[in-house]
Amino acid sequence: MNMQLRDDPARLTASEARRRIDGGALTATRLVAACLERIERREPDVLAWEHVDAKGALETAARLDAGPTTGLLHGIPFGVKDILDTFDQPSTYGSPIYRGHRPPWDAATVALARAQGGIALGKTVTTEFANRHAGKTRNPLDPAHTPGGSSSGSAAAVADFHVPLAIGTQTGGSVVRPAAYCGVYGYKPSFRLLSNTGVRTNTEQFDTVGLMARSVEDVALFKAAVGELPFVPVAPDEVSAPRIGICCTPHWDQTEPATRDALDAAVRALEAAGARVVNVSLPAFFDALDRAHKLICGFESLRNYADELTRWPDQVSEDFKRERVEVGTAASLAEFRDALRLGERARRWMDAMIAEQALDALLTPSAAGEAPEGLASTGQATFNYLWTHLHMPAVTLPHFTGPRGLPVGIQLVGPRYADDRHLSLVAWADRVLAAS
Amino acid sequence: MNMQLRDDPARLTASEARRRIDGGALTATRLVAACLERIERREPDVLAWEHVDAKGALETAARLDAGPTTGLLHGIPFGVKDILDTFDQPSTYGSPIYRGHRPPWDAATVALARAQGGIALGKTVTTEFANRHAGKTRNPLDPAHTPGGSSSGSAAAVADFHVPLAIGTQTGGSVVRPAAYCGVYGYKPSFRLLSNTGVRTNTEQFDTVGLMARSVEDVALFKAAVGELPFVPVAPDEVSAPRIGICCTPHWDQTEPATRDALDAAVRALEAAGARVVNVSLPAFFDALDRAHKLICGFESLRNYADELTRWPDQVSEDFKRERVEVGTAASLAEFRDALRLGERARRWMDAMIAEQALDALLTPSAAGEAPEGLASTGQATFNYLWTHLHMPAVTLPHFTGPRGLPVGIQLVGPRYADDRHLSLVAWADRVLAAS
Missing domain, CATH: 3.90.1300.10 (Amidase signature (AS) domain)
Structure with a gap:
């Protein structure tokens, strides 16, 4: 510079x-x-x-x-x-x-x-x-x-x-x-x-x-x-030997090598700095959260955009109609309720797991890889919807790059409502990764 | 007529x-x-x-x-x-x-x-x-x-x-x-x-x-x-011998005689029509929900009305400032989080209790009594905030009157998300009470 x-x-x-x-x-x-x-x-x-x-x-x-x-x-x-x-x-x-x-x-x-x-x-x-x-x-x-x-x-x-x-x-x-x-x-x-x-x-x-x-x-x-x-x-100085759980999410098969490399490098650096890193497995019922998330978004969108869909249907994009309105139209009330209950169950499970394993944070991909080429799609929320659904604070850190020289993020997710403590842990990890 | x-x-x-x-x-x-x-x-x-x-x-x-x-x-x-x-x-x-x-x-x-x-x-x-x-x-x-x-x-x-x-x-x-x-x-x-x-x-x-x-x-x-x-x-024809729990709430001492009479009369009529009525006791931790409700409302109001409170403070009522802004200003972030968690705990308890006791609905006051005299106050939410906090469907029925000839409601509260079934039960109770 x-x-x-x-x-x-x-x-x-x-x-x-x-x-x-x-x-x-x-x-x-x-x-x-x-x-x-x-x-x-x-x-x-x-x-x-x-x-x-x-x-x-x-x-x-x-x-x-x-x-x-x-x-x-x-x-x-x-x-x-x-x-x-x-x-x-x-x-x-x-x-x-x-x-x-x-x-x-x-x-x-x-x-x-x-x-x-x-x-x-x-x-x-x-x-x-x-x-x-x-x-x-x-x-x-x-x-x-x-x-x-x-x-x-x-x-x-x-x-x-x-x-x-x-x-x-x-x-x-x-x-x-x-x-x-x-x-x-x-x-x-x-x-x-x-x-x-x-x-x-x-x-x-x-x-x-x-x-x-x-x-x-x-x-x-x-x-x-x-x-x-x-x-x-x-x-960050008050953070010492944090316990961090690696969470592969149900979508690990969609990660690109650059993301897996970034996570590996992060784990090595954090462990070298004193972190205790453990693997976290999500129970099988978490697999249904992807669909539940999309279903709730669709169910709500059909209703939340009732005015626009009624009075200005031609000015609502086909993307919105396909990804939200069609999903919402196909969703039954029973499915919507089941999806809400599934989220509650997942939040309960996660609270309990974090407490039992005394975890300070989860480490997980921020996205599948680098920003995709093209402007028509903004990429997928594959590695994000889960943490939104679970109400947990999540931060992406920008210390890695992929094969095209574009950034590859890693994501640290904290316990619900523990945002201040989580930001200190993130600051600690940030310092470690910046120096590594 | x-x-x-x-x-x-x-x-x-x-x-x-x-x-x-x-x-x-x-x-x-x-x-x-x-x-x-x-x-x-x-x-x-x-x-x-x-x-x-x-x-x-x-x-x-x-x-x-x-x-x-x-x-x-x-x-x-x-x-x-x-x-x-x-x-x-x-x-x-x-x-x-x-x-x-x-x-x-x-x-x-x-x-x-x-x-x-x-x-x-x-x-x-x-x-x-x-x-x-x-x-x-x-x-x-x-x-x-x-x-x-x-x-x-x-x-x-x-x-x-x-x-x-x-x-x-x-x-x-x-x-x-x-x-x-x-x-x-x-x-x-x-x-x-x-x-x-x-x-x-x-x-x-x-x-x-x-x-x-x-x-x-x-x-x-x-x-x-x-x-x-x-x-x-x-x-209503599909409802038979429903199990109804009488819930006195933590505020029973605030009910007026007309409300207690209305509930008594309702219980007699519903039992005569085949309902099985049982008493429901709320655990002691429910006592804290009143304050938790007001605290969350205050915490949010201070922030949700930031624009009005900043740009038009003189046009926001003293009532709003006293009941919401002052409460919100006094509330700490830790208290807000605790209040959120208390609500989650109460919803879990209620779901489990309703399932265990196989209850179809709760019967509880709609308000302390008749509409109070005067227009400056719109009355209290004493007998309502709980069901809002618990996310449960609630219906007030208008079959009773108090000493001044004004209406006295009774409230039927149903299990979360079971609104359709609850409305049929309410229709059944409505028919019973109209005929009694």
């Missing part, structure tokens, strides 16, 4: 930028200007943004620079997946039906980030209704490859230094997968830790607001702000 | 109106006109409506009359609690912040009811954000008394023959309590049976769309329509 790049404020993590602003070495205005410059130069290739509010962001930055340095995110620009509402910017949910729609409110997480001094720089591209019909965004590391989805723009914008932080959402694998494909940190919290108010509903049973950043430290900072939660800085 | 009243289409149940329309004895236009006449005469005293779309309803009725008789709700007008969105009518959520707000969509349940030929006659009054700051509505049976809340207008409108059906929502007791106070049937389904899309979020953990009607038959019809679920007509 040359001097010019190292000095580019757009390359800083949020935590480092926050420290420099606090110390007077950086201003919010300079940081926002640097991000806007980066966006201007790169956006034609990356197409991460649905809307950039340059004027509003610079005005807010000037206002913040004129006042005291207070909130957790004072002066830090962030991106907002366009499935979340913003009162001062369009919110289109990736659908032509809502072109130009202006909600009267901010999504709760956006309002809370702003209340902490964060600057909502713009709306990042989402797939249609945070489902699987792709948006325009390209993988910044290779524009012929998908950035993943549905939080496509958030992952690409953070990876490409447009913003240090971005909000996404995950119903299957929509935070962890694009973060892994773009080589950033992606965090899906425990279910219901962050508010869904002002998020266009995809599947109520699973919708989870998640975060993208370029460090674990930033994930913890951003989480505290958007959740109005106590800021608990990550404490 | 004199001849004129008996012939008033506004007095018909939805099912009877539907049969008459089907048979050619009634038109949608005549039914809507009768409802509008009733509203014109009574609304100055009842104040059930935030908005009535007379013109739109008559136009829709004319269009339906000109076509074939198809959907489940063909030609049936219904009211929509103003916490649900409607694309063609204002949606204010009971808050001055949203005066005149026009969402771009219908809530899913509204869209589905319309797709079945239902006519959205207007928006019924809700308390502020479906919480506890009262709206303008009065109890139609005695205007000095509250109609209950938060679905105040829906209950009053159905009780006073403005519409045969109305949609409400329940987070604590906001469907069952007003229905009981106004003397109609109120149904809170199993959690997640009906879509919350287009419902302004109160507390994600508990928000449940519910229904008001003037017969159990209508509840089953309306549920099928708004849920895009199979229409399963109630089958």
